[in-house]
Amino acid sequence: MTNASAAVSVSDVSKRFRLYHERNQSVKAAILRRGRARYDEFWALRNVSLDIPHGTTYGLIGENGSGKSTLLKCMARILSPDEGEVSTDGKVSALLELGAGFHPELSGRDNIFLNGSILGLSKAELEAKFDDIVSFAGLEDFVDTPVKNYSSGMYVRLGFSVAINVDPDILLVDEVLAVGDEQFQRKCSEKFADLKDRGKTIVIVSHALGMVRELCDEVALLEHGHLRAVGSPREVIEGYLDVVHDLQGAEGEPLLARGASDGRIQSIAVLDGAGRPVSRLRTGDSVIFRIHYRADEPVHRPVFGIAIDRSDGVLVTGPTTRDSHINTDVINGEGHVDFKVDSLPLLPGSYEIGASLFDLTRSRGFDRRTRILKFDVDPGRPHEHDGIVTLGGSWSGAVFEQPVSR
Amino acid sequence: MAISRTSLWTEYKSARELTLNLTLRELKGKYKRSVLGWTWSLLNPLATIAIFSIVFKYFLRIQAPAGDPSGLKNFALFLVAALLPWNYLNNGLMGSMGALVGNANLVKKVYFPREALVVSNVASWAYSLLIEFGVAVVIYLVFGNMVLPWLPAVLLLIAIQSIFVLGLGLLLSVLNVYFRDVQHLITILLLVWFYATPIVYPISYVIDADNKHPELFGHGIPLLFLYKLNPMVRLVEAYRDVLYDLRFPPLFDLVYVTAFGIATLVVGLWAFRRLQGRLAEEL
Numbered sequence: 001m002t003n004a005s006a007a008v009s010v011s012d013v014s015k016r017f018r019l020y021h022e023r024n025q026s027v028k029a030a031i032l033r034r035g036r037a038r039y040d041e042f043w044a045l046r047n048v049s050l051d052i053p054h055g056t057t058y059g060l061i062g063e064n065g066s067g068k069s070t071l072l073k074c075m076a077r078i079l080s081p082d083e084g085e086v087s088t089d090g091k092v093s094a095l096l097e098l099g100a101g102f103h104p105e106l107s108g109r110d111n112i113f114l115n116g117s118i119l120g121l122s123k124a125e126l127e128a129k130f131d132d133i134v135s136f137a138g139l140e141d142f143v144d145t146p147v148k149n150y151s152s153g154m155y156v157r158l159g160f161s162v163a164i165n166v167d168p169d170i171l172l173v174d175e176v177l178a179v180g181d182e183q184f185q186r187k188c189s190e191k192f193a194d195l196k197d198r199g200k201t202i203v204i205v206s207h208a209l210g211m212v213r214e215l216c217d218e219v220a221l222l223e224h225g226h227l228r229a230v231g232s233p234r235e236v237i238e239g240y241l242d243v244v245h246d247l248q249g250a251e252g253e254p255l256l257a258r259g260a261s262d263g264r265i266q267s268i269a270v271l272d273g274a275g276r277p278v279s280r281l282r283t284g285d286s287v288i289f290r291i292h293y294r295a296d297e298p299v300h301r302p303v304f305g306i307a308i309d310r311s312d313g314v315l316v317t318g319p320t321t322r323d324s325h326i327n328t329d330v331i332n333g334e335g336h337v338d339f340k341v342d343s344l345p346l347l348p349g350s351y352e353i354g355a356s357l358f359d360l361t362r363s364r365g366f367d368r369r370t371r372i373l374k375f376d377v378d379p380g381r382p383h384e385h386d387g388i389v390t391l392g393g394s395w396s397g398a399v400f401e402q403p404v405s406r
Numbered sequence: 407m408a409i410s411r412t413s414l415w416t417e418y419k420s421a422r423e424l425t426l427n428l429t430l431r432e433l434k435g436k437y438k439r440s441v442l443g444w445t446w447s448l449l450n451p452l453a454t455i456a457i458f459s460i461v462f463k464y465f466l467r468i469q470a471p472a473g474d475p476s477g478l479k480n481f482a483l484f485l486v487a488a489l490l491p492w493n494y495l496n497n498g499l500m501g502s503m504g505a506l507v508g509n510a511n512l513v514k515k516v517y518f519p520r521e522a523l524v525v526s527n528v529a530s531w532a533y534s535l536l537i538e539f540g541v542a543v544v545i546y547l548v549f550g551n552m553v554l555p556w557l558p559a560v561l562l563l564i565a566i567q568s569i570f571v572l573g574l575g576l577l578l579s580v581l582n583v584y585f586r587d588v589q590h591l592i593t594i595l596l597l598v599w600f601y602a603t604p605i606v607y608p609i610s611y612v613i614d615a616d617n618k619h620p621e622l623f624g625h626g627i628p629l630l631f632l633y634k635l636n637p638m639v640r641l642v643e644a645y646r647d648v649l650y651d652l653r654f655p656p657l658f659d660l661v662y663v664t665a666f667g668i669a670t671l672v673v674g675l676w677a678f679r680r681l682q683g684r685l686a687e688e689l
């Protein structure tokens with residue numbers, strides 16, 4: 001049932017797409033094929049129901065093709081569901097593509113009015129907000145320049161500025177947060193925080209799990225068009241990482257072609273200095289990353305590697321046994337390999353670890369699992385905050401060299 | 407179906423402003439970067455009139471009838487009254503077929519009432535027509551045709567024609583998304599339609615031809631009746647009545663064209679509403 005108190009209410013929504021084999025875009029083709037183009041249907045969304053309460057920041061996550069963007073487009077009324085119903089309470093603005101509908105020959109000023117009215121603003125509202133929009137985009141000197149002369153950054157900034165200044169009750173965002181330089185990004189997050197403070201509803205589709213965890217109050221996980229989980233970011237994202245793990249582990253679908261001799265990564269563990277499994281570490285801790293492998297047939301000259309990603313997908317490091325000239329002639333059966341770190345240089349944040357198994361020449365990959373385990377790092381020693389790693393350096397005091405000449 | 411609980415009135419109001427802004431975009435964008443700018447929208451019909459006048463009046467010897475009661479006898483002025491409305495139909499339909507396809511990016515990324523794209527296209531061509539008629543009126547006055555009292559009638563005819571063009575435009579715009587060669591088919595049909603409408607020749611020529619060569623169209627077939635089923639025949643004749651002859655067009659013709667226009671609009675809107683659900687996927 002539709003929930004009247006929700007900002008966005010999705011009830012039992014299904015959306016079917018057609019995959020055309022041969023597109024019937026000519027009348028001749030339509031007649032030859034007796035009016036029906038040949039296509040397969042697939043359900044991009046199947047019986048999805050969820051309510052997004054007023055004032056929440058809501059994340060939609062899932063693999064590529066899980067239907068999360070389709071769901072967002074249904075909320076934005078760009079797509080209409082084949083079954084079920086989406087209802088929204090309040091003014092909706094969608095940040096799907098910035099500057100969609102800008103006319104290249106028209107000036108920034110004209111485009112603000114045009115784009116604003118496409119997004120549903122009246123002329124009076126636009127006039128009132130015009131200065132805000134221009135200054136937010138930082139384009140005071142270029143309002144009367146045709147937008148075709150804008151740099152791509154300026155273009156996107158103007159698009160973002162118009163869309164966010166629509167002052168929506170419900171803002172739908174699809175992976176467009178990473179626009180502009182650092183200064184502009186800061187302005188964007190301030191604007192989001194401001195919308196959030198004023199009780200507006202924000203729906204975010206993203207792959208950047210770290211950001212979703214940070215921003216969202218509630219998260220929904222979609223998988224192949226089905227709603228898999230709804231809940232707090234922590235629960236759902238951990239569940240998601242398990243799903244990713246399960247998918248790769250259970251179906252054994254390796255990312256690389258397997259060699260004749262079957263070597264596999266079984267699991268990976270993060271252990272503290274005493275060898276106990278942990279999921280939280282501190283900067284400066286002693287830590288062991290342990291890869292459990294299984295070789296059903298002998299694997300000659302194996303190379304093991306791990307890869308640590310920050311939760312937003314930045315690869316932090318990817319050491320391998322070959323880099324350290326650790327040679328094993330052959331592995332057979334089950335066993336493990338350790339990568340020991342005396343003092344963890346990672347700064348506080350969330351990280352994901354994966355492992356790989358190759359042969360020495362890297363010509364044959366046996367197995368590779370990315371982001372199969374998550375761990376968090378808390379502040380430790382040194383007590384630094386900004387960035388990804390500590391260099392373990394030390395500061396001197398200020399050294400006096402010579403007085404300022406006047 | 408997606409349902410919004412915001413009131414229909416605010417939606418209507420914002421749709422109206424959107425249409426206005428999209429129309430301005432069409433108009434402002436049309437002649438950007440051309441030196442002569444808006445002059446082109448006048449030069450274009452002027453050139454057509456000059457060419458048609460030479461070919462049809464001097465080579466093919468088509469005689470423009472004298473205006474009744476105006477007494478005006480001038481082929482170019484006879485042509486103008488019909489050619490400008492024809493251009494409006496032609497441009498409005500061709501533009502409508504590009505309205506959705508050409509704005510695919512917008513349709514896929516933003517929600518707004520999609521009709522606005524077609525309406526604004528037709529509105530921009532209506533605006534062009536008004537300017538062209540403005541110039542034509544001056545020329546009529548120079549040639550001694552006192553058209554000024556008839557201008558309200560011209561506006562009425564433009565309004566009636568706009569309903570017709572919009573209805574057909576809505577239908578074609580959405581059909582063209584599903585079958586891209588609708589536009590090529592329509593190009594040919596428009597050519598046939600042009601010569602099936604008394605634009606470069608007076609309607610009396612059709613009656614004469616039927617009388618002189620009954621075998622051409624078959625005996626017993628009421629050619630004129632069939633010919634006049636085409637709403638553009640009556641519409642163009644009505645424009646000519648008020649601008650060239652300076653008389654009020656037959657009331658039945660106005661009713662016929664209006665009814666035809668409204669029926670077209672109903673069909674166009676129905677088809678558009680029915681087919682627009684999957685626009686974002688099909689584009």
